[in-house]
Amino acid sequence: MIQRLTNLFALWTVLGTAWAWYIPEHFLWVVDGRFRPLGQPLVSVMLGLIMLGMGLTLSFDDFKRIARIPKCVGAGVILQFTVMPLAGITIAMLAGLETGLAVGLILVSCCPGGTASNVVAYLANANLALSVTMTMASTLVAVVATPLLTGWLAGKFVEIDQWNLFINMVSIVLVPVIAGVLLNRYFSKATKKIAIISPLASVIVVVLIVGGIIANSKPLIEQHFGILMIAILMLHVFGFGFGYFLTRVLGFGISERRTISIEVGMQNSGLGSSLASTPGFAAQFATPIQAALAPVPSAISAVYHVVIGSFLAAVWRRQMMEKSHDDR
Numbered sequence: 001m002i003q004r005l006t007n008l009f010a011l012w013t014v015l016g017t018a019w020a021w022y023i024p025e026h027f028l029w030v031v032d033g034r035f036r037p038l039g040q041p042l043v044s045v046m047l048g049l050i051m052l053g054m055g056l057t058l059s060f061d062d063f064k065r066i067a068r069i070p071k072c073v074g075a076g077v078i079l080q081f082t083v084m085p086l087a088g089i090t091i092a093m094l095a096g097l098e099t100g101l102a103v104g105l106i107l108v109s110c111c112p113g114g115t116a117s118n119v120v121a122y123l124a125n126a127n128l129a130l131s132v133t134m135t136m137a138s139t140l141v142a143v144v145a146t147p148l149l150t151g152w153l154a155g156k157f158v159e160i161d162q163w164n165l166f167i168n169m170v171s172i173v174l175v176p177v178i179a180g181v182l183l184n185r186y187f188s189k190a191t192k193k194i195a196i197i198s199p200l201a202s203v204i205v206v207v208l209i210v211g212g213i214i215a216n217s218k219p220l221i222e223q224h225f226g227i228l229m230i231a232i233l234m235l236h237v238f239g240f241g242f243g244y245f246l247t248r249v250l251g252f253g254i255s256e257r258r259t260i261s262i263e264v265g266m267q268n269s270g271l272g273s274s275l276a277s278t279p280g281f282a283a284q285f286a287t288p289i290q291a292a293l294a295p296v297p298s299a300i301s302a303v304y305h306v307v308i309g310s311f312l313a314a315v316w317r318r319q320m321m322e323k324s325h326d327d328r
Contacts, residue, residue, distance in 0.1 A: 002200050009116055009203040010310040013210065017303050020211035021218065030212025031277060043212070044168070046205045047274040048176045051139075053198030054115055055180015056191045058136060072127075075250060076134045076260040079243055081145050083264055084109040087238040089153040095231045100285060100293025101224060103154045108272035108298040109235060110149040112138035115202060116306055117266040124313035125320045126259040134263045139177065142268075143169045146275075158290075164280040172274060206270045206302065213273050213299035220293055221300075232300050236308055240265030258316055266305040272298030 020027040029035065035042045088109025092102035113135045121131035146169055151162035184191045214221070221228065243264030247257045273295045275281055282291035 002197060006119060006200045006203055009119055009206075010306040012203055012207050013303055013306045016207035016211045017214055017299075020215040024215035024218055027208065027211035027215040030208050031216045041274075041278060043209055043274045043277050044172055046209060047270050048172050050115070050202045050205055050270060051173050051176035052180045053195075053202050054136075054139070055177040055182075056184050056195045056198055058177075058181050059184055060181070072130055072252065072256050072260070073133055073137050075247065075252070076130070076243075076263055077138050077141055079246060079260060079264050080113060080134075080138045081110070081141065081149060083242045083246070084235070084239050084267065085149045085153055087235055087242075089156070091231050091234050091238075092157075095227055097227065097231060098224070098290065098293060099157045100290035101228060101231075101297060102157045103160075103285075104272070104276050104294040104297035105231060105235065106154040106157075107146075107150050107276055107294070108267050108269055108301050110142075110146045110153070111268045111272045111275075111298075112142035112146070113263040114266055114268035114270065114305075115199070116206070117262050117309065119199075120262050120266065120306075120309040120313045121259050123310070124258055124262065124316040125255075126262060126316070127255045128259075130256060130259045131263060134260070138263070139173060139268070142271075143174045158284055158286075161280060161284060164278075165275065168275055168278055168280070173271065209270050209273050210299045210302045213277070213295045217292060217296045217299070220289070221296060224293075224296075228296070228300065232297055232304055236265050236301070236304050239267075239305075240308060240312065258312075262309055262312070266309050267298075267301060269298045269302035269305065272301065 030046075031043060033041070037045045085106070088106045091097075092105050097105060115135060118128065118131050118135055122128050144166070147160075147162045147165035150165060151160040154160050180191075184195070240261050244257050244261035247260045252260070276295035276298060281294065282288075285291040285294070
């Protein structure tokens with residue numbers, strides 16, 4: 001039952017976004033600062049819990065898997081941090097996005113793949129082991145790559161405090177993942193029970209984060225709706241498209257091409273939203289309005305990539321079933 005509910009994450013994201021759009025007050029508590037666990041923004045704490053849950057599903061053997069498929073993982077991670085960031089800066093400049101939206105779009109394009117991509121890879125009958133390994137590898141690389149790339153590319157719009165971004169990546173991503181891996185290693189019996197529900201819990205938390213940002217930013221989204229929707233759609237079209245095309249050029253098998261396409265096209269939008277919502281990141285903008293715009297691309301990105309990814313998964317799964325039927 002839990003697995004089935006988790007696999008419907010695209011539906012929950014769309015429904016949650018619609019709910020937040022029409023009844024914003026139900027989600028505002030996530031982002032309005034009324035709750036600050038341990039003195040930290042609630043969004044950051046929630047994402048840290050997601051990363052902890054990801055760590056609970058990993059073992060030291062999972063890290064060894066990278067050494068067994070270095071070509072696929074290496075190519076996938078390189079594409080993750082080249083195709084999407086270059087697409088992000090290009091679209092931001094060509095679309096003439098306002099500073100807050102441009103920086104937010106670049107930030108989410110520089111984020112690693114999200115755990116939602118693992119569910120899509122499973123639904124698409126792609127290489128699930130490669131998907132999980134790529135998500136893990138890109139998340140670890142992102143601790144350094146995301147601050148560096150965001151600072152370099154978004155620096156054209158506003159001066160980015162890369163050190164602050166790096167500290168946030170360490171505290172929100174690296175520390176919880178490592179804690180989860182260690183808990184899984186030394187308290188395996190207890191963590192196995194938690195790991196059963198952690199994927200579904202992650203889906204719920206992401207929906208809450210996205211819903212909170214949508215609710216809080218509804219007037220700004222309405223003001224920039226047309227160009228914003230087109231820009232973020234193009235970002236993910238480029239990600240999925242080039243992720244597939246370039247791996248085909250490299251001679252990868254169809255399962256690997258589909259997996260890397262999914263990994264490149266699906267960003268960790270929850271991470272982008274959390275980073276853009278931190279006080280330190282918001283302080284970099286000249287006006288509060290620009291700061292408020294920065295998390296918006298990540299929230300909309302979360303909806304886009306799960307819808308596109310789920311559509312591709314359905315198409316690819318059907319193609320595989322038809323091919324299997326023809327081969328009989």
